[in-house]
Amino acid sequence: MVPPAKKFINNPNDVVTEFIEGLVETYPGLQYLDGLPEIKVVLRADVSAANYDKVAVISGGGSGHEPAQAGYVGEGMLTAAICGDVFASPTVDSILAGIRAVTGPKGCLLVVTNYTGDRLNFGLAAEQAKTEGFDIETVIVGDDCALPPPRGVAGRRGLAGTVLVHKVAGAAAAAGLSLAEVAAEAKHASEMVGTMGVALSVCALPGQVTSDRLGPEKMELGLGVHGEPGAAVVDIQPVEVVVSHVLQQILSPETNYVPITRGNSVVLMINGLGGTPLMELMIAAGIAVPKLQLEYGLAVDRVYTGSFMTSLDMAGFSISIMKADQSILERLDAPTNAPSWPVGTDGSRPPAKIPVPLPFRSTKNEESLYRPQELSQQGRILEAAIEAAATVVINLKDSLNEWDGKVGDGDCGSTMCRGATAILEDMKKYYPLNDAAETVSEIGSSIRRVMGGTSGIIYNLLCKAAYAELKANSQSETTSKHWSEALKSSISAVSKYGGATAGYRTMLDALIPASKVLEEKLSVGEDPIAAFVLSAEAATAGAESTIHMKAQAGRSSYVSAEIFASIPDPGAMAAAAWYSAAARAVKEQRQRF
Template identity: 40%
Template structure:
């Protein structure tokens, strides 16, 4: 294992301190917690809190700031944050109009965020939440009852953050969030697994000439292992899965997110984007919003995921709403 770290057991704590050192004009770390919070939170606006296990950077701390999250809570690598830590995140974010939690669908996250919600409500903070389950690859995978929450969560952060900036109430955000999660779907592919520092070896093994479709962001199994394919063939497979899930109809509009999983060069992501464009151009659908980069990674996994959001109402405007965060 070759990593630029000190003690494997200290990676999260040292990462958070380094993140604040690099971005201290916008964020702060709540003392004795794993919470990264926005420095200047607007009063009387619904605050957004998300988080989960570390190892998915820039998610979630990289999305803390005006227009997206007001706090992000980190667990240990690929491990849910504790209810007490999430509770501290809720308290740090609360600005008097309630707190909305954005939770990826993993058993530990759902349980611990729900317990934190109860702790906050006992102290008089109004809290609601949404569970994102955008991964169409498999159901009931490792750590998950139902579909996993992956990079589609980033679109949820972005749109709900813009809506909160516009003054949406906690109730209105909940209604919008429930519609969003029904309209966002993702599927990925990996050439290598992630290596957790304290484990010291990859979560699974692929031969040099193999790849796997549908792998999760914690190295959970996918739906098909094949010989290495070209970018063109990968684009065809991923878009075919999304087409089947959405049932593309002429005239529909979608947002597109191409997401690197940690060790995939931007060169390769843009090559894939070009081939995805060729596939989607044949479908008589419009893509008025698109973004390519590393948004929801899996440590050093070599792979990509493809997310599409079927657009409604003013969602493109919300996606284009200006933000002040470190990673957008």
Template identity: 45%
Template sequence: MKKLINDPRTVVPDMLGGAVALAPAQARLAAENVVVQHPLRPLETRPVAVLSGGGSGHEPAHAGYVGTGMLTAAVAGDVFTSPSTDAVLAGIEAVAGPAGALLIVKNYTGDRLNFGLAAEIARGAGTPVEIVVVADDVALHETVPKARRRGIAGTVLVHKVAGAAAATGLPLETVARLARAAAQDVGSMGIGLEPCIVPAAGKAGFQLGDDEIELGLGIHGEPGVRRGPMQPADALVTTMLDAIIGDIGLGAGERCVLLVNGLGGTPPMELDIVAGLALGQLRARGVAVERAWRGTLLSALDMRGCSLSLMKVDDERLALLDAPTAAPAWPGSGRLNPQPLLPARLSPERTAPDAPLTPAMQQFRAAVLAAARALEEAEPHLTELDARAGDGDLGASLARGAAAIRALPDAAWSGPAPALSAIGNAMRRAIGGSSGPFYATGLLRAARRLGDGAATPKEAAIAFAAAVAAVADLGGGGEGDRTMLDALFPAARAMAESAARGGTLGQSLASAASAAEQGAAATAQMVPRLGRASYLGQRALGVEDGGAVAVALWLRALADVTGE
């Protein structure tokens, strides 16, 4: 286990100390793990105080939601452990005025007991207190009665509704009624891809196979309701939405808000994918999504996974969700983009009219498609090479480029120059990172060196050399830098020498491929001087450069077909 902590026994106060230091409108109670709004209004004029909390490990919940318009105070226990009754009572006494306090409690035994006892003591001291219990985990619908379900990420939406209602000055009974109704109308379900690690334990609470996930899990590192196979994101979103919609009775034409919540170890990329899929599926079901939020809002330490929450809304509840708040972790307005897609407005490319391909161009296309196929088949190998000395995207990038080449229309193959231009433009659109610009630049430069007719071996060698020079100019590199140029430069020399001796195009390409293979093999003993691999220095030794290997692969495929 590797975690950025000092001592597992002090993670909660250490965490709260850092969080509050970054939140000017918050303060922490001395000797208690309680975060409160600061400054507070004078006691007699305070609105209903809204408090929540629970075990730590759910950050940014709950302290992140302390701020005007949301929580008045948050009470933190140890990791995945309910806070004590005294801590909850200290929070109530610190923030509640004559208007009283509302406690929002996730439905776990320890939280209900300690918040409930603190509420009873506070009532005995004269403070009006109401409790709202959130039990939104719909995955438990076949396991336990609804009143005994867990409270998970939908709790954040209840915080927002209650906090906004309290901020308007409504009485305690009304704030509690609105919060209870919100809790009744929210449903959530989570999935776990990998378990979390509790600091004090130092190891995962359960183990998953490479192709296994947990479905219907809580937020305390526990396994889910059932274990199943890993599936594409759209299938997992369907599973979660089916369960939530069926439980809360959300039908076509009804209105809701959506919360896409990461469990702590899920990157924004994946949460955005899930959000887009959920919005699309809800639209297909005829459900009107009024607002949607995406982020890590109520986590389970570093668990990989996510949850979806849906809450029914009407105009009154939506206004409370839209009300402003100063809580630092609230993720914003949640308003959806009414026009997320615009036409690219690219100028149409000029292509030759459709005409039967000449035998020479048929062979040219066959050779190029063979090169594309070689890159697709080599995707795992190129990915492995690039991952050992770079960012691991080379195989997938070149496979996308290969697919773009195969998709070119017949009109693109009217001659060598138009074909090279079309290939270059297809690759620049299909490939991100550095490979796309490099290949596109080289191909476009080569196209300009060729005429409209068939190229002689010497003309092809000159065009190839021009392409290599263009790549070198663009990247500012040369031989010995451990890049694709270490295969391209030897190939260009070999091709020119073969053509000068009177070799055929197939023979010249075969010489170029052999030279490229030797150049790629030599990169394993080069210290990289350019690109991401240069950050590794001596650690890159022993691994061939993926870009150079790719050059050797497609050159060999070109040579094999052309030589036939």
């Protein structure tokens, strides 16, 4: 028997009730009707039917789409939200209770997503409320653009564009408009918006097993927010391809889902479906905006990115595009204290990017900023060593990521590869290779520019300390003893600021043995090249010895010791690899002279 999907819940039957209780504890401006679990209504704490002198705006539907709809209850947006069970339309009694609780003499607008259950239950509640003397109008929102336009009685599904309609209706009501005027603005907004979603997984309902309908290499275009099948199941594509397809579907002149043409102003909403990281949503937004501007000739006046109408834990996102005249923009910009509406802007924005400030280089002459036209013997040796060290790190990327994925966050190889690639590129133009100290300083600059995280800081520390040691001896030609002292100073700096030393399962487990052997061999008159090669062997042995160590520094220190039984420290392996590659390259260069 397949176990249910893992979730942080108690009884699956109580999730909506407990959600509502947590919501109102979090936001003091919200209340709920004391009818749980049958009556699940969230409403503004400052509104009652007896004292409310504006049009009430009510929406709702099945739960599982949070923050929709309860998260949009607040001044300037919804007056109340009616919550059904997960993916189930709320009952007529719940809807009626909400209407009775907040509707005053100016009447009530019901904003209903276009699903059969919602239409029937809200419709019946509206008719009953009218017999009780309430003035009721209803606007149905069907913004789905994934399925072919002729949908018979069912029509287009209501998706995340509904949230924009909520905002327009709520702002119109807050401005004091009549029920007919609020309904007209809401209906107009609903006709101006189109939405299409795409998903990598189907959501798992509380207490139920996770669906395997979508295979590991598949994605679904137009998957419904309740997990219902969409337009097509296709192979996973890069997000740029996905965004292009979705925009084309929404804006297609053949289907004419929304009346948007070149030169129009639009609002863009990138909506996460519950299991999509904000990083991925922002990537989609960054792709969609220039495409709308350059390929479709549209002015993108507002961009909203986040999770506005989800589908439990579904991995996916939807894109909504709304044609935005000045009236709609004013409604979207109007103030609201609804907890889940994003803090927006008025549309004016500075340039998206500005130049990176140039580094302060007043202590260096102009010639030191560039690669020399002719390299000295030392310059050629240094170039070969740097190239060999960087190349071996790039080639080791996948292995480093694999090791790091088992004991850390899995990005050691990718991070190191970025640094190595930058070093190779910058060396072509900027490294003053005839000056060892300044070259080491420039390596640190390359690393600092592209390598994030702890690795970037540590390698920058290495370079800074080595530079200081080499610079102190720059009056004479750089010797093997100078390099040995520079390595020793680098290790001391990393140990001082990072807190690690030998036996801590870090890169120092490779570099400390190398430094000791190099210093010992040079002190007894060993040939410098032979000493370098022997120290590289010590670095490799030190790195391999980390297989048996318990991590005491970095993120790996939080990992169980059993996991380390057969895995070397990726940082130590990387250090041993570039150190050994540099030693081999120096030996080969010396043999040529």
